[in-house]
Amino acid sequence: xxxxxxxxxxxxxxxxxxxxxxxxxxxxxxxxxxxxxxxxxxxxxxxxxxxxxxxxxxxxxxxxxxxxxxxxxxxxxxxxxxxxxxxxxxxxxxxxxxxxxxxxxxxxxxxxxxxxxxxxxxxxxxxxxxxxxxxxxxxxxxxxxxxxxxxxxxxxxxxxxxxxxxxxxxxxxxxxxxxxxxxxxxxxxxxxxxxxxxxxxxxxxxxxxxxxxxxxxxxxxxxxxxxxxxxxxxxxxxxxxxxxxxxxxxxxxxxxxxxxxxxxxxxxxxxxxxxxxxxxxxxxxxxxxxxxxxxxxxxxxxxxxxxxxxxxxxxxxxxxxxxxxxxxxxxxxxxxxxxxxxxxxxxxxxxxxxxxxxxxxxxxxxxxxxxxxxxxxxxxxxxxxxxxxxxxxxxxxxxxxxxxxxxxxxxxxxxxxxxxxxxxxxxxxxxxxxxxxxxxxxxxxxxx
Numbered sequence: 149x150x151x152x153x154x155x156x157x158x159x160x161x162x163x164x165x166x167x168x169x170x171x172x173x174x175x176x177x178x179x180x181x182x183x184x185x186x187x188x189x190x191x192x193x194x195x196x197x198x199x200x201x202x203x204x205x206x207x208x209x210x211x212x213x214x215x216x217x218x219x220x221x222x223x224x225x226x227x228x229x230x231x232x233x234x235x236x237x238x239x240x241x242x243x244x245x246x247x248x249x250x251x252x253x254x255x256x257x258x259x260x261x262x263x264x265x266x267x268x269x270x271x272x273x274x275x276x277x278x279x280x281x282x283x284x285x286x287x288x289x290x291x292x293x294x295x296x297x298x299x300x301x302x303x304x305x306x307x308x309x310x311x312x313x314x315x316x317x318x319x320x321x322x323x324x325x326x327x328x329x330x331x332x333x334x335x336x337x338x339x340x341x342x343x344x345x346x347x348x349x350x351x352x353x354x355x356x357x358x359x360x361x362x363x364x365x366x367x368x369x370x371x372x373x374x375x376x377x378x379x380x381x382x383x384x385x386x387x388x389x390x391x392x393x394x395x396x397x398x399x400x401x402x403x404x405x406x407x408x409x410x411x412x413x414x415x416x417x418x419x420x421x422x423x424x425x426x427x428x429x430x431x432x433x434x435x436x437x438x439x440x441x442x443x444x445x446x447x448x449x450x451x452x453x454x455x456x457x458x459x460x461x462x463x464x465x466x467x468x469x470x471x472x473x474x475x476x477x478x479x480x481x482x483x484x485x486x487x488x489x490x491x492x493x494x495x496x497x498x499x500x501x502x503x504x505x506x507x508x509x510x511x512x513x514x515x516x517x518x519x520x521x522x523x524x525x526x527x528x529x530x531x532x533x534x535x536x537x538x539x540x541x542x543x544x545x546x547x548x549x550x551x552x553x554x555x556x557x558x559x560x561x562x563x564x565x566x567x568x569x570x571x572x573x574x575x576x577x578x579x580x581x582x583x584x585x586x587x588x589x590x591x592x593x594x595x596x
Contacts, residue, residue: 235262238455260453273568275439282424299393315391458483460494515555
């Protein structure tokens with residue numbers, strides 16, 4: 149009654165098992181299952197457990213065969229995975245030829261393997277990173293935003309055409325393709341603040357008081373509401389009035405009203421400069437990490453299972469607010485609709501995470517108590533909470549493991565950056581393209 153099997157490498161991360169379970173073993177398991185069913189099955193006219201076996205088999209034979217097949221497949225496949233010492237991720241893809249009474253059970257199973265690339269060169273890097281400085285113009289811009297945040301609107305009496313930075317008072321009706329129009333609602337926004345879609349704002353600029361306009365805009369593909377993604381929406385706007393923003397005077401009284409721990413304009417500028425310098429230092433570090441990781445990704449190319457890529461796509465969607473894991477179980481949702489746009493980015497992030505983890509093992513780099521406390525202290529400062537609050541948040545096992553993994557990966561990246569020769573280049577005068585997301589990811593192994 150030996151189970152026979154063969155294994156084939158389909159690619160770097162996929163193995164295929166062909167398994168044959170002898171009829172004797174299937175019959176034995178089926179008889180045992182039938183006995184169990186007979187003992188618990190209730191059939192009218194018979195006392196519990198006393199129904200004839202052939203009647204129970206007639207009523208529940210298909211269910212019994214399926215249950216036996218699933219159990220035998222699960223146990224034999226797990227045995228094969230252990231025998232071949234495979235680090236499997238995701239669920240196996242099992243195809244059963246047939247489940248017939250008294251016959252051998254044959255099935256084919258494809259399993260995905262966690263990548264194990266051999267990393268050798270990771271001790272010397274030469275990278276170019278854009279220089280970042282806190283300039284007077286940057287400080288002026290921050291202060292200007294602070295003043296705009298405390299601006300008061302004042303009705304315009306000398307102009308009736310909308311311009312950028314105007315505060316518009318309007319009525320808005322939104323009609324999404326295939327949906328009922330919304331009820332008219334008042335709209336008060338600053339043009340240029342990004343409250344409305346950019347293409348809508350562009351057409352509102354130039355409208356006159358009393359004018360109505362219908363503007364068509366496409367709903368973004370990553371909109372939180374999946375039902376309306378990619379659809380056209382009509383924004384029906386009637387402009388009622390215009391106001392300008394009256395900014396407060398930049399003086400010590402304004403500075404005190406900010407409650408930032410400074411009392412004069414000079415002190416405010418010094419504080420902003422220091423914060424900008426700290427921010428730029430963090431961004432330079434991130435840029436250097438990304439540049440080093442880019443070199444490693446260029447050096448080491450390897451396949452990753454689709455299940456890991458899909459997990460990372462889910463993480464990207466959650467981080468961007470497209471999906472809420474608290475509202476529904478997203479682990480079983482198909483990521484196929486998102487693979488075209490996010491697949492390459494997700495695959496790159498997973499590969500980057502695997503490379504970093506491999507280097508961490510090679511260099512025996514782990515999150516120490518000092519590293520953990522420093523990370524918690526930084527989180528507490530950035531969020532204005534106590535370190536005890538942070539510690540309680542990461543108390544759960546799932547959060548704790550992810551937190552330790554992130555600290556360890558940052559430690560590995562710091563290790564790599566310390567071995568990098570950085571050539572600082574001046575910022576480009578060309579318009580900046582969309583920033584790339586830092587190539588770090590959760591390459592979590594799926595439970596077997």
